Amino acid sequence: MRDGDKLRLTGPAGAPFVVTVGPAFTAEYIEERLRTGEWRQSEDAPTSAPAQDQGDSGQGDGDGSAGPPDPRRPSVNDPKSAWISYIVSLGHLSAQDAANYTKADLIEMAN
Known part of the structure; x- marks a missing residue:
């Protein structure tokens, strides 16, 4: 997991989301959330493509x-x-x- 990587994750309520590794969400922070089970990696886990705009x-x-x-x-x-x-x-x-x-x-x- 490197800065700039985009990860497809699932939150505690099952909602999917994309997070970019960087200052706001460090690799350590993301790994901790995954370790505790608060977040789960989606089946199509890392992606280098930008997240699709939610309005379209x-x-x-x-x-x-x-x-x-x-x-x-x-x-x-x-x-x-x-x-x-x-x-x-x-x-x-x-x-x-x-x-x-x-x-x-x-x-x-x-x-």
Whole structure:
């Protein structure tokens, strides 16, 4: 474990996260958390790739292609109204129809 290494870990409640070895999380600190069982290494443990931004699903523009994500696509943390506007801009539904769906439904529809 060296400075700059990114590790995929699981916290005490089972939530996955990525930590970068460095001043904030030294190798000794991480090793202590792993030794005590507070953190566990994920199956795909160390990674040199940067952590994916949590606000983007990374699934492209929803048409099954591996192209870049749509820059208009709202973050999953954005309000339902942003998702309604996005779905309407894609031409999937009218604003009145989209308002009848849950935010989760609208996000799924955009995938």
